[in-house]
Amino acid sequence: MFGRMIQAAVMLVAIATPALGQNWTTKMFETTSHDFGTVARGESAKFDFVLENLYVEDVHISAVRASCSCTTPEIKVATLKTHEKGAIVAKFNTSAFLGAKGATLTVTFDKPFVAEVQLQVRGTVVATTVQTPEIRTPAFPNVAAH
DSSP: OHHHHHHHHHHHHHHHHHHHHHHHHHHHBSOSEEEEEEEETTOOOEEEEEEEOOSSSOEEEEEEEESSTTEEEEESOSEEOTTOEEEEEEEEOTTSOOEEEEEEEEEEEEESSOEEEEEEEEEEEEOOOOOOOOOOOOOOOOOOOO
C-alpha cells in the first residue's frame, strides 16, 4: 500500500512539473509579444524581450529557436543569478522578405528546471523604392528668336 502511494506521488509530481514550468518562466518576462509594425525593407528592426530572475536559484537559458527564418533570435545573457536581468533579442530579417510575417521564439531553460516559454513577434515589411514620374520636355518646333 505504501509503495503505491509513493508511486502515485511521483507520477503526480512528474505530470504537474511541466505545467508549472511554463508559468514560472513566463513570469520572468516583461512582455511575451512584440509588433514591429510597418518597417522598410533593409531597415534594422530588433527588440529585446527583457527577463529578470525572480527566484533564489540560478536560471539558465540553454537554447532559443525561431519558427521562421524571418526572425533571428539571440540569447544576451544565458545564466541569470537572483534579480539579474537578461534578454532574448529578436532581429526581424527585413532584407529577406516583403509583406506580413510572424514568428514564435521558443526559449528553453534547463536550470533550475527544464521548461519552455514562447515569445511572439510580427510585423510588415514594405518596399522602399520611390518612383518619380518621368519629366518630359515638350518638343518645340524651331522658333525664331525675336
